[in-house]
Amino acid sequence: MGLTSNSVLAVAVVAAVALFGVTIWLWPRLARGGWRSVLGRVGVLLATQLALFASVGLFVNNTFQFYGSWADLFGQEQDMGVVLDHSGGSKDVKVLGTQAIDGVPGGGRPAIGGQIQKVVIAGRKSGIDSPAYVYLPPEYFQPGYAKTTFPAAVVLTGYPGTAENLLKGLKYPKTAYQQARAGKMQPMILVMLRPTVAPPRDTECVDIPGGPQTETFFAEDLQKAISGTYRVGTKARNWGFMGNSTGGYCALKIVMHHPDRFAAAAGFSAYYKAADDVTTGDLFQGDQAAKNRANLLWSLDHLPQGDASFLVTTSKHGEGNLKSTMAFIKKVKNPALVSSIVLDSGGHNFNTWNREIPPGLVWMAGKLSAS
Template sequence: MSLTGTPFLYTLIALCVAAVALPLVLWSRVRGPRVVRAAARLLMVLFAQGTAVALVFTMVNNSNQLYDNWGDLLGTSNHVQEAADLGASGTGGIALEKLPKVRQAFKQAKGPGMRADGGVLVTQLKGRVSGVHAEVHVWLPPQYDDPAYRNRRFPVVEVLPGYPGSSKAWYGTMDAPEQLAPLMRGGQITPFIIVSPRTTLLPGKDTGCANIAGQVNADSWLSIDVPKMVMDNFRAQAAPNGWAVAGYSAGAHCATKLAVAHPDRYRAAVSMSGYNDPAAVPQSLAGRSPALRAANNPYVILKDSRVPPRVALYMSGQPKDGYEAAMALKRVAKAPTTVDVVFIPKSAGGHTMALWKPQVVPAFRWLTQVMGTPQQAGSAPGTTPLAPSSAGSRHAELASGTASPADAARRP
């Protein structure tokens, strides 16, 4: 029975009802010695508490899409087939342009949000460079199947969840397709292909999106294998100008790190509540040694870079949750690197999906500005020009953030 499936949820609800009814019916009817009666009643209490905890956990997990399956939850799911030493480039000396095309079979993905606005496709990819074998989800913009766009290629945003997190989260809990599709149709936001690969590759460990010989080549999985597969199977623009990467929490750290480390693969990155030092997450493999920490810290990469990377960064954060890390990057960034920092007040909420979900539209508006207007990206003549939207609740406005703490203080 699937961890995130409806049958499992309904089974837990039924067990919770039974757990409440059981002591009401049997509490005074238990017979036998005092020890036996006490043990039976204790078991009924424990059963009620256990089912209640399991139900709450399942509802929270389904809402935030933390664990996809039992293997992720129990720490038995391993998606690394091999982890060769691929060197500084992450290619292992392989001439990527000479690799044969990757041809994949796709099917309709299942789960919350997977059928929203055209539906999400899923495939199982065997990474030829990284040695990672895992699922990749793909959502195509409304214009993709429009005959008027049959000769157009679309820019791509690779979206990453936090840790733990599901590759479905951006489509389900974050509601990215539902939020963005109407704006794409209206010409207010560029029609992007949205790609979400699995990032939980080893049981109970955050890879930090790093290449670690003998353990995992997460960087090469995300920045080489997944993009090549997408460009080989869809009308996707070429890297780097047609590619961006976005994430929240641990995914935000990865997005920033991938962009500044590989300006030949990404043009822009979006970071929501991210951090620079991978050791900020105790489970991060990238934080296990000083050398790994430095190699996977975007602040160190930018500061020590002899040639500043041509990337644009959009970084949102609250005090002590992403804002200071973003400002540190802004201080060391040199042209052509650009860093746009969005301050989010504490009143917008904490480190949760409820904070990040309202930031999807502002982030994709920014990506539209950086990576081209809708007309440049392939919209039909006569579409609505880029303009700010007046839609959104007060909470969404707060979560969208402001340019600085001073601006936030002036907001009514």
Template sequence: MLPQPRSAARRLLTAAALLALATLLAACGSNTGTSGEAKAAISGDHSSPSAAKSSSAPPKPSKVLMPTGPAAQLSKVRDTAAGPIMMTTLNGAKSGVSGKVWVWLPPQYNDPKYAKTGFPVLTLYAGGQSAGYNTWTDNQLPIQEIDQQLVSQGKAHPFIMIMPVQNLDSAESRALECADIPGQPKIGTWMAEDIPDFVRANFRTVKGRDGWAVMGASTGAFCSAKLALQHPDVFKAAVPIDGYWNPDSPLWKGHEQERQANSPDQLIGAGTADVRMLATAGGANPYETKLVKAWVEKAKAPTTVEYYEQPGGKHLTSDFKKMIPHTLEWLTANTAGPESD
């Protein structure tokens, strides 16, 4: 074959170079036209584009705690216009205490639309000894009906309501003051640990403490304040209605250090409990208003306490009843509502 002229050879070399370059670009792609598969091959990532897209942020943690079991045996004790009140005897695994607990579930709880919804929990303590009874379970303090009225108006959460006894004996000389008094039944542990365990075992609740509150009147006010201040990991909010703040049961005799450790009057100024409280007093009782105001002024951050004085209010169940709407609205503003996944 005869040698080709030099110009022809140059043209052939240039064409060959262009062809090689085009082939390389086709294999590797360009910044503007490279496919996802090609880019993956270049980078050494052999996962598919669909797999890359699916590796998004992890799912949000659930805010609902489903019942853990075992289920308790609940029996109906009374019907209300807002649904039945149930009762069981709770044998506390941690405290060894056995006592009655009443339960009310808002109508929304059993509505299929809320089957995957967790509800806030409100524990209610009565006045007096409350040995074998609780005034929040009868028409004296119809908090269940009032709650549903406010729910329909968008002013309150539909709370699960838990109403335990406070004492195991009706004699004032045997008052346990919602505490583990040395040598006595550990009802403080029953209230702060066994009862929340019972609720979580049986009902759909809001995970964490944000949906948990406690409220009580008179002696129940003492209990609600004490339990919230001692257990801010369990309760976020408390409403002590017309309460007192110093333990005075004869059973504390010989146990002054323990008595002080269970005194809301001491606990309020410790500045260790991140809880919110609403403390009320009846305006018709100057001694009570002075007592409650002085206690509120002792609060130290992170504890916060609001004061509410009921105009003309007396230390009577009939006046406690009048405050139910206000206390439920306050609790709603200061606790988490129902949560769904």
């Protein structure tokens, strides 16, 4: 059974409850004197505590998807799979394997349930290579769409999240499939990865002097690689960007500064200026102009606003970005457009984002064009 399996969690919970009951039942006998009783008390307490910690740890991991497998948890090397040839013939995207979408009927057949491809994207200009997942909707494999191009959206996690969070915890592929099947949005390709393309450093999606050129990777390399491999257009109207937390900040920033490449951005629980802490290091090396540019509220006031659309989310209770989100909304001016989702209550967590992602995907698809 896999690390994230509900069965594993259930076994751990049952074991913890059972051991607690055994401890209560045996305690009168173990209260006697002697070294055997002492060892017995230590044993049942230790076993109960371990089962309890295992249950809590598994629950937290299933909720936030810190580790995707036992091998991932214990740091073991994993088989990367067999490289598959792709019809696009691009050297910038290597397909390492494919998988079905969890919970989708007919998921084993791409033309019915779509497909997720595990890939590595090579950034020629930035020099950054990053693993990612590409969701291809069922229509991509259907004969009637053989010559059709599709809109695409880049989807980022927060820091230091893993790309697997987007598949399991946030369920982007399943949600995109369901919304398209319900007729609420057009089929759309999703390119899912984490913003940490130079781990373990949090680069905040900026080009660091003498360091990782993260903005170049996301704004230029990724788009060229995907459009050269899959049936995705190369115009700004074909491309969107979305993410949560750090990923939301990156989405808004990349689209704000590159409206010639992206038409829309959605930031779920985003913040609006680059973080500055031990995980980021010195991002700007004393360059105040670059630091100002990475502050989205400053950019809205001082730089031309392009023809792009933005979706921002917050909540009245539970989020720390309410004030800055309201300021962002007020500062967006024509030709840019802004929309928002403001929940009455919701924290900075997966539960909140899973309430925002379905309407966010519908909004995004409505802003993009397939051709």
